[in-house]
Amino acid sequence: MNLKSSAQTIFSTSLYKSAYSRAWFTTIGIFIQETRVCFHQFFTWRYPLSFFRALWQWKISWLRLLAGRSARISYAHTGEDRIIDALLKPIITQKGFYVEVGCNEPIFISNTFTLYKKGWTGLCIDANETLIKKYARLRPRDRAIAALVSDEKTTRDYFVYTNNVLSSTEQMNIDVKKEPGFEWVETKQLQTETLTELLDRCKAPFSFDLLSVDAEEHDLQVLKSLDFTKYSPKLIVVESETMDPAHPQNDLIFQFVTSKGYSFEGSVLKNLYFLKK
Numbered sequence: 001m002n003l004k005s006s007a008q009t010i011f012s013t014s015l016y017k018s019a020y021s022r023a024w025f026t027t028i029g030i031f032i033q034e035t036r037v038c039f040h041q042f043f044t045w046r047y048p049l050s051f052f053r054a055l056w057q058w059k060i061s062w063l064r065l066l067a068g069r070s071a072r073i074s075y076a077h078t079g080e081d082r083i084i085d086a087l088l089k090p091i092i093t094q095k096g097f098y099v100e101v102g103c104n105e106p107i108f109i110s111n112t113f114t115l116y117k118k119g120w121t122g123l124c125i126d127a128n129e130t131l132i133k134k135y136a137r138l139r140p141r142d143r144a145i146a147a148l149v150s151d152e153k154t155t156r157d158y159f160v161y162t163n164n165v166l167s168s169t170e171q172m173n174i175d176v177k178k179e180p181g182f183e184w185v186e187t188k189q190l191q192t193e194t195l196t197e198l199l200d201r202c203k204a205p206f207s208f209d210l211l212s213v214d215a216e217e218h219d220l221q222v223l224k225s226l227d228f229t230k231y232s233p234k235l236i237v238v239e240s241e242t243m244d245p246a247h248p249q250n251d252l253i254f255q256f257v258t259s260k261g262y263s264f265e266g267s268v269l270k271n272l273y274f275l276k277k
Contacts, residue, residue, distance in 0.1 A: 002089070003147065033092050037117075038117075041117065042139075044055035046140070050140070053070070055190075056101040056152075060073070074114070078268065078269055078271070079268070097122050097204070098123075099123045099208060099211050100112050100211075102216065104131055105127060105143075111212045122208075122210075123143050123204055125195075127147065132144045149198065149221075150222070151225040153193075153194070162185055195222060195226040196230065204231070205231075210233060210234065211233035211238075213237070213238070217241055219240065223236075236257055236273070238274075242256070243267060248272070262275060
């Protein structure tokens with residue numbers, strides 16, 4: 001009997017006797033995993049001060065352990081990372097791979113930072129080059145690329161707002177944002193690339209765990225740019241501005257993703273969740 005089997009035998013009674021005890025085992029396991037990978041994930045000799053960032057993340061893990069399950073942290077905008085974890089159900093020691101299109105900030109409102117802290121890595125894509133530059137300091141093990149993803153090769157306008165979360169290639173956005181903080185800053189001309197091209201160039205695995213898309217009303221075009229016969233994400237999280245929860249089957253994104261062999265797991269606010277069948 002190996003060490004893993006022995007541990008399972010010893011702790012199985014305590015682990016499964018109640019949801020409370022299982023939650024505590026899970027919390028301790030997450031702490032151990034985050035501690036194991038902390039300095040590898042956050043420290044890089046290119047930025048020596050990142051040593052203190054690694055210490056800070058380790059401190060956060062300690063504080064959460066002391067506070068228990070009630071202190072579970074979500075870095076995403078509306079708890080997307082918690083839902084992703086619930087749907088993927090990853091083994092704590094698993095080091096998976098994600099692709100995030102429209103990744104925006106590396107920590108703040110990030111769908112994938114919680115996974116990164118556990119040792120996951122992936123490909124982070126955003127058309128805003130200023131945001132992408134932050135990844136080298138804050139998430140050095142990820143591959144971050146400044147690119148505008150679309151389903152056709154062309155040159156498109158990219159509209160930059162004061163609130164960078166709203167920056168988009170869709171013209172319609174520029175006419176409706178008239179509130180403070182929503183001011184249009186500039187328009188850039190960017191050459192588009194398909195998601196398949198980017199994955200090919202970065203030698204991404206053909207099967208990976210998560211595809212997260214938040215492209216500010218250009219999400220369907222991003223999905224259409226992926227060759228699903230070549231690349232197969234297990235879970236797809238995508239934003240849809242027009243989906244009616246009462247009639248999701250009428251949404252174009254719903255129709256497209258389910259046609260590729262995915263089951264609709266549900267929606268929270270604007271985000272739709274699809275699992276590979």
